[in-house]
Amino acid sequence: MVCQCGHQDHDWETGICKFPGNCFCTEYKELKSNQSVIPQHRRYLEQYSKIEEKVKYILDNIPETRDMKNKDFVFLYWDLVHGLNIINNEVIRKLTDPESIRRCRQALVEHEPDKYGPTKEEFVYEKHLKENATYQYVMEKYL
Numbered sequence: 001m002v003c004q005c006g007h008q009d010h011d012w013e014t015g016i017c018k019f020p021g022n023c024f025c026t027e028y029k030e031l032k033s034n035q036s037v038i039p040q041h042r043r044y045l046e047q048y049s050k051i052e053e054k055v056k057y058i059l060d061n062i063p064e065t066r067d068m069k070n071k072d073f074v075f076l077y078w079d080l081v082h083g084l085n086i087i088n089n090e091v092i093r094k095l096t097d098p099e100s101i102r103r104c105r106q107a108l109v110e111h112e113p114d115k116y117g118p119t120k121e122e123f124v125y126e127k128h129l130k131e132n133a134t135y136q137y138v139m140e141k142y143l
């Protein structure tokens with residue numbers, strides 16, 4: 001269950017959010033299905049300066065990203081961190097290097113596969129087959 005602040009871990013006695021960064025949520029309120037926590041996640045991500053920290057935040061707080069292909073993960077990162085909605089040369093120059101995002105994610109997955117690795121068996125298999133080709137495709141198409 002996710003709170004309206006975007007985090008899952010709250011002190012059930014006091015309601016205070018246990019998110020290790022700065023979250024000022026003092027009362028757990030369950031997220032309703034028509035609400036989005038993306039704007040909140042964008043604000044928390046601004047607290048971090050390092051790519052590793054941002055990648056870790058995304059994997060920790062948006063668990064479905066563990067099963068994303070690199071291409072999708074990179075685009076989600078750009079969307080959350082850079083507010084990407086159009087692609088042109090000027091925008092592309094400002095974006096975080098996709099290779100850096102991929103490397104940071106890879107390092108987290110290798111270090112703690114149970115926490116950051118894919119949750120579905122078929123994805124693990126598919127990943128080996130497709131990861132390189134997909135990534136190559138993004139690099140060629142957009143960069």
Ligand SMILES: [Zn+2]
Nearest residue numbers: 003005017025
């Ligand atoms: Zn909260």
Ligand SMILES: [Zn+2]
Nearest residue numbers: 005007017023
């Ligand atoms: Zn919170």
